[in-house]
Amino acid sequence: MTKMRYDCATCPGYCCSHSRIAVSEHDIARLAKHFGLSHDEAKKKFTYNYKTKEVDEQILRHQKDHIYKTICRFFDTDERRCTVYEARPNVCRKYPYGNRCGYHEFLMFEREHQGDDEFIPSA
Numbered sequence: 001m002t003k004m005r006y007d008c009a010t011c012p013g014y015c016c017s018h019s020r021i022a023v024s025e026h027d028i029a030r031l032a033k034h035f036g037l038s039h040d041e042a043k044k045k046f047t048y049n050y051k052t053k054e055v056d057e058q059i060l061r062h063q064k065d066h067i068y069k070t071i072c073r074f075f076d077t078d079e080r081r082c083t084v085y086e087a088r089p090n091v092c093r094k095y096p097y098g099n100r101c102g103y104h105e106f107l108m109f110e111r112e113h114q115g116d117d118e119f120i121p122s123a
Contacts, residue, residue, distance in 0.1 A: 006096070006104035009081075012120050014103040015095050016075045016082070017068035022057040023047060027089035034087035046073065060089070067120055 023031075025039075032042035047058040062070035065077050074084045082088055096102070110121045 006101035012067050016072040021060040023089045030087050
């Protein structure tokens with residue numbers, strides 16, 4: 001197994017700030033089960049439909065955030081971690097699609113050069 005070159009626990013949740021976190025019907029069903037809701041209740045409460053000429057997706061709702069303008073509604077903005085980790089959508093399970101995370105590398109570079117282990121660069 002290839003060693004991971006990132007540590008999500010040291011990140012303020014960059015991937016969770018992506019504006020479009022698309023979820024499948026299976027992801028919605030998993031969240032519904034996690035919260036003891038019906039599929040339709042979870043879909044209405046946790047997602048909205050994003051539609052353009054090219055795309056038609058269910059997207060996770062966001063909340064305001066003091067680091068990024070907005071972040072996934074399931075992200076704890078004080079603890080900087082996912083509150084539904086066991087029930088998280090597949091896109092979150094697969095991110096960053098390999099053993100490296102470009103944002104983590106950038107973050108570690110900036111923290112090293114700033115001499116501050118908690119520095120968060122503005123983008």
